[in-house]
Amino acid sequence: MFSTDQKSEIDAARAAWAETRRTVVPAAEEALYAPVPVLETGFVRLVDYMGGDAAIVQGARVSYGKGTRSTSDDRGLIRYLMRNRHTSPFELAVAKFHVRAPIFVTRQWFRHRTASINEYSARYSVLEKEFYFPRPEDIARQSASNKQGRGETLPPEAAQHVLDLLREDAGRCYDHYLEMLNQDEAGNVIDPDRPVVARELARMTLPVNVMTQFYWQINLWNLLHFLRLRADAHAQYEIRAYADAILGLVERWVPHTFEAFRDYMQEAALLSGPALRALRAVLAGQEVDLQASGLSKREVSELVAMLPEIGPRLRP
Amino acid sequence: MFSTDQKSEIDAARAAWAETRRTVVPAAEEALYAPVPVLETGFVRLVDYMGGDAAIVQGARVSYGKGTRSTSDDRGLIRYLMRNRHTSPFELAVAKFHVRAPIFVTRQWFRHRTASINEYSARYSVLEKEFYFPRPEDIARQSASNKQGRGETLPPEAAQHVLDLLREDAGRCYDHYLEMLNQDEAGNVIDPDRPVVARELARMTLPVNVMTQFYWQINLWNLLHFLRLRADAHAQYEIRAYADAILGLVERWVPHTFEAFRDYMQEAALLSGPALRALRAVLAGQEVDLQASGLSKREVSELVAMLPEIGPRLRP
Amino acid sequence: MFSTDQKSEIDAARAAWAETRRTVVPAAEEALYAPVPVLETGFVRLVDYMGGDAAIVQGARVSYGKGTRSTSDDRGLIRYLMRNRHTSPFELAVAKFHVRAPIFVTRQWFRHRTASINEYSARYSVLEKEFYFPRPEDIARQSASNKQGRGETLPPEAAQHVLDLLREDAGRCYDHYLEMLNQDEAGNVIDPDRPVVARELARMTLPVNVMTQFYWQINLWNLLHFLRLRADAHAQYEIRAYADAILGLVERWVPHTFEAFRDYMQEAALLSGPALRALRAVLAGQEVDLQASGLSKREVSELVAMLPEIGPRLRP
Amino acid sequence: MFSTDQKSEIDAARAAWAETRRTVVPAAEEALYAPVPVLETGFVRLVDYMGGDAAIVQGARVSYGKGTRSTSDDRGLIRYLMRNRHTSPFELAVAKFHVRAPIFVTRQWFRHRTASINEYSARYSVLEKEFYFPRPEDIARQSASNKQGRGETLPPEAAQHVLDLLREDAGRCYDHYLEMLNQDEAGNVIDPDRPVVARELARMTLPVNVMTQFYWQINLWNLLHFLRLRADAHAQYEIRAYADAILGLVERWVPHTFEAFRDYMQEAALLSGPALRALRAVLAGQEVDLQASGLSKREVSELVAMLPEIGPRLRP
Incomplete structure (x- = not known):
């Protein structure tokens, strides 16, 4: 998944420690930069964070002034804030992720408007030959009861046929992409006498399961909102896989908030x-x-x- | 581009007049609901609006209180507001559009986070067999000077070859899409004994030049910001075509603001x-x-x- | 509360009808421009709207494509969208209000960041001699159980004493304000030989119960979020009075949404x-x-x- | 300005160093937590930061892929991004400030909607007896040419008279505030037989030059936008004093960005x-x-x- 160069970049980043006066969360430091594999060819990495459970508590105490100084411990205060949807202290913690995911997943992802995104540009650079293909056990029928969901898994042969179609389309479209760009997979010019089609045009033939990359920065409250929707059983399996990987990183970074999120958001139910x-x-x-x-x-x-x-x- | 049903829906909407006490802009009413064709298979329609030049002026006068009552005419005040980037009165006007565009265009479009979007869901429904194919004269080489732009047009034969590749990929991918869905183009089941793959899975084989549809609502200030970036020579030709169509609608809806936008934003230059x-x-x-x-x-x-x-x- | 001029402006606006092709909601038209009194010296007026229950339903049907065409009636679909927090169709309806409220209320109000605001500027114009003074029955003790709430009403004499203090402070501060501005209540210069202090400086002596005015535009989803928090028993009484007045206007404008809001947001409870x-x-x-x-x-x-x-x- | 307790809290925070793998900016670390005095009784402190010039460059390089790997140095790339208003890499850096400022300044400040704010609550806690009073040389006439600005400074005696009025109002209003709260300045109950008026009510008599406190977190792009407007000659002097103090901190934290901001935003001019x-x-x-x-x-x-x-x- 990573080239040797990228691996040594990650190793170098993980090996470089420096002194700071800022809040440090040791478990987040431990996770920093290391890719968590998702969907075979994808990943999520935590590449920066600001604040943590302690900063949330401190932010809340500013609002309440001397009032809360001694009333409750950090865990209790965080649970109180979450239960009552006092969102602003959670906005004070921020995380930045580096993600590789298929385009159809990013189209759902980027509907969340309260994040900062820097995505790899297919106008500027050539997309790599990396696609998402589901595992056979994830290829399922259209659900009969849920108009936007999956039902039971396909029989192995039928699943294999779907995979064959997906692989054939991805392969041929990518070949045509390179043909238009007049380059081979290593980036060498194929025929110096042929024109190179503009990258912004050539890319239009690639299917939406091609992989793209982006940096994604979001404050903790908006991140939890994203996770509640995308780690949910109604979300498409593929984005759920990313949400679950991020949840694992959130648990290490802000354990009290994670626990409160689980009790008061994820497992909570709304009664009309x-x-x-x-x-x-x-x-x-x-x-x-x-x-x-x-x-x-x-x-x-x-x-x-x-x-x-x-x-x-x-x-x- | 439109089915008979859709055409009569549009005609019916255009024929239905009612009385309102709200600000009415006759030229916007004239444009309402009628599709403006873009890129052959795409379109933009103005489907609702709120406010207009008059509402912007009124909003500005609230801020200034009695101060401005008589100072300047509407056109002059709008030009003053635009020149000095007093953005909040322009936020008081809102437009809603219905758009059909290729997915790769929407990916640029939706990076603008300050709008409300309702997009056709390919988890819920089947995408139509509508793709964007550039006209031969729009198929160009990669620019040598501009890493994210196009250079000169391809020779006719080379352009035709590119089009052949694009059409072949779109056609075959769409065939496979229907095959996975076990339905023909009219929506009939092909083989009742074969499984129907979940729509959210099958769609992953479609290339990014497939057409999608969405409602897009945005306030006028954020719309102008979008237009400055996307009706610009640096924007990709395809999204520029949409921005130009929208500019034409904006000119009819808010003519003073349009003129001020052209003079103080579009044609203006920043000197460091x-x-x-x-x-x-x-x-x-x-x-x-x-x-x-x-x-x-x-x-x-x-x-x-x-x-x-x-x-x-x-x-x- | 309104000058004769303002009253005839409102009457003129209400008398001016025009033809439109847009969605019209007769009950909203009936309410348009008419001030709803709040807190004696304050008011809320609906001054524009876009869309309504019908537009919400139409927006949702775009997302679902042919899928929902006939499944459910409008009321049922709106209730489904609200219950499942499908927020984007509700963003397609927009309302604009004109509000007069005390500064301490606007400080809570403007913490909601997802609205467009045009406020009367005290740098540009002179603030009127309008203050909020609570009714005696609204003057209450600090709550013992709730650190940010009110307890029981004060005895009449003690309440009267509070009112006396508030009136004395407001009166004297406003006198000093005019003295610095070197003008009388009618706006005439008091002493041509004395300097006029800058308005942006003089206003700093006014207490936070002085009235200000603003235009406030917000989409329906964000409006409902505001109303859930501010029409709630935990909100300060004064902002709740405004939220209740707005709720009354919302009920007339989008009755199905209002009903769904009440059942699934306002009266709903979250179980951890x-x-x-x-x-x-x-x-x-x-x-x-x-x-x-x-x-x-x-x-x-x-x-x-x-x-x-x-x-x-x-x-x- | 700070109590002994607060001073030792700050000293303790500044003395606590820990190891991190994240980007560290030594000059920002040096500034961290230390208050920068503003307007005598106010201050700004940098209390956290994420990223820096290096993170901006790295974010930009993700978008451009291999394209830019070696083209330009960091300073040149940052200048290019700023000149062309490529805003998203600047969003990847975030700063958090702790501010004490008069209410009338925060009312201008909080109109910037793209930040996270945690403010001291006057419903929850008692406001301290801290007010802003301008220096005599900052007390100026209403500008004749600029409807929202100041002209020349008042003569010393007239300025002294303004100050006397401001101090008298602040003093008496605060006395009445404490009287309603039935407590003295040290927080002791004055008369156990008298009721304590709710804090949310009593505070309404305080003038808008009373000091409040808040945490303010914002990404670098939005921060620069704030600074361009608020460190500008058209901004009110009092908020400009805060903007200038923040600019000093920004210069230490992201020196390349600061320089590019100065050249391409602050000193730049727009030609229509x-x-x-x-x-x-x-x-x-x-x-x-x-x-x-x-x-x-x-x-x-x-x-x-x-x-x-x-x-x-x-x-x-």
Whole structure:
């Protein structure tokens, strides 16, 4: 995945220590620069960070003035801030990642507008021959119930056929790309008498599973928002793989925040007003008449999925 | 480009008039909903707007209170605001567009983070067989001087060969896309015994010149910023074609702002501190020693490109 | 609150109807321009809008393509979008308000960064002699339990004393303001031989309950986020009064969205992962040992406040 | 300005060094945590930073891929990026400041929406008895030519009178504030039988020259945009004092960027299309007829202010 040059660059960066007066998080330092592989040909690396759990706590204490000086420990305060969605202290921590991912994944990724992005330019440089091909076990049918999701895995032969098509398309499109650029894979000119088509034009024939690279910088609150959506079961598997890798880095960098995120965002559930009223009636020992509850069928099934124990107490 | 259904939808929308107390701009109403063709298979339509030159002036007058009541006419005030980059009144006008464009163009487009976007989802629906293929005269060599630009047009035969490659790739990739989806172009199932691959997977084989659609809403200031960058000679020709089409709509909607934009943003030039000092010396009748001026070679050539008449007065 | 001039301006705006092809919401048209009084000397006016429930639905259908064409009615789709926090279609509707409010309220208001603001400038113009003074029944003690809230109302005499202090300070500071500006309340020069202090300096003596004015434009999603925080019981009463007035306008403009907001945002409650597990145990007929549940004391009391019926089933 | 406690906190922070693999900028480390006094009772402190000139260069090189590897040195690349407003690499550097400033300054400051702010809460805590009073030499007349600016300094006696008014108002308002809070300056209860008015209410009597504190985090590009507007001669003197202090810190942290900012943003001038055409005619040795030039009177005087040497060549 990395050339020898890139590997020694990473090793050199990891070997260079310096003194700082800033907040240092040893576990983040340990992770710094090292690539975490994702989807075979992709990766995520933490390449810089600012602040940590301690900086979040300090930022919150500025707002509260002397008020909180001694009230609660750091973990408790972070959990309080997360539970009550006091977002501004979390904005004070920032992380920067280096990512390699297929274009169709970056198209979902960059819909999050609150980050700074520096992406490899295919107008300026030639894209490498790196594509994403799913593992056979990740090639699945269109879901019947979920219009934007996958169902069960394809039988091995059918999956192999899909892979053959994907590999054939990627290979031929990339060959044509190089042909238009009049260069071989090593970057040498093929025929000095033929013209070199502009890179910004030639690249238009590459499929969206070609790999691109970018630097991505985001504050912690916006990062958690991204992770809640993209590490979720409704997200496409491929971006979820990246979100999961980033979650692992977040856990090392800001462990208290990570734990609060899990409890109050990731595993938390939202009860609507009508659902809350139905639940209270059930807890009070009443049977709930669904038709009178104001809950739609879909909401009822979402409620039962969240609280299976409530099912028998609902009257259709 | 449009199906019969879509055409009658547009006609119906254009035929439906209602009464409003809001600011109405007749020339914008005239343009509303009608598609402006771009790049053969693409288009831009203005589908909603809020405010206009009058609303910008009114917003500015709130800030200045009684102060400006009578000082200047609307055109003069708008030019003053633009010249001095008083951006907030321009934020009070908003436009919404419906766009069809190739994916590689949207990737540049969506780097502008200050807009609201609703894009057609290729997880949810099947992409149509619509691709962008450049006209032969737009197929150009890689520029030698500009690493991210195009040079001269290719000879007709070479251009035709490029087009053949692009059409072949698009065609075959789309065939494979349908094969994975187990459907024909009309949307009928090909073989009920074969599995339908998830749309979110199958689409990964489509090249980035496939067309997508989106709604794009943006306030006028951010729109002008977009247009300055994307209607510029340094922008890739394809996105420039869209920016030019949008500029035409902006001219009809907010004519004073359009004129001020042209004079103070589009045709305006930035003189650096060192360039300004060199220019003042020239105007004072002195010859300017470039080595002492602090200007790099590149800056000197940029300055001469902007003010060709200054060339003879510079001493290398 | 309004001068005769301003009243006739509003009347003229309300009397001027024109034809448009854009989405029109009759109930919003009815409300347009008319001030809704808030806090005696303040107001909120809807002065422009773009889109409505119909535009939200249309924006969502672009994303889903042919997929949703017939699945659900508008109300159901809006409720689905809100429940699942699909925010981008709500961004397609925009509202613009004209507000008069005390400075200390605007300081909370403008912390919401996703809006466009044009505020009356006290560098450019003279601030009017308009202050906010609470009604006696709104003057309350510092809350003992809530470090940033109010407790019970003050006894009438003590409340009157507070009001006396506020009125005395406002009056004298404003007198000094005019003295520095060397003008009387009607704007006439007091003494032509005395200097006029710069407005940007003189205004620094005015207390934060002086009234200011601004135009505020925001898309519907960000507006709902603002309303959830500022129409909430934890918000300061004074900003809540503005949020409630805006909610009334939102209800008229986008009734389906308003209803969904109330059910899925305003009245909804978030259950943390640990709280959810405790609740499931209770529903399954078990007693829950709080010490083993991972819930802090504060979380338990929040849970009991939300679901009072659960109280007897928890074992301390 | 600082209590003994705060001073030892700062000393402790400055004494604590740790090892990091991240980019370290020694001159920024030297400045870290130390307050820079502004406006007598205010200050700015750099309390964290991420990246530096080196990180900007590295971010840019990601975009350009192998293309730029060896083309230019860091300083030249940064100047190129700044000159051409390639903003995204500058977004990769971030700074965090701790600021104490008067409320009327923060009201201008917080209009910049692209920063993260954690401000001391006057609902939660009691504001200290710290106010901004201008030095006599900063107390000036309203400018006659500039509706939002200051003219010449007041005569000493008149300035002293202004100061007396400001001090009297601040003193009495603060006394009333404490009276409502039923506490003395040391925080002791005055009369246990009297009620304590809610802090969120009592604070409304404080004038806008009372000091507040906040943490402010912003990326370098947005910071430079802030500095261009607020370190400018048109900005109010008081916020300019803060902008100048921050500029000093920026110079130490990112010296190449600072220099490029000065040359290409701060000292740079924008020439409109019509002004450019007039200038070219002058350089070609022609006299320019202003009436035919399309330049307004105001634009002509702006042009002459920028290039005084051009004056004699313009024909009114």
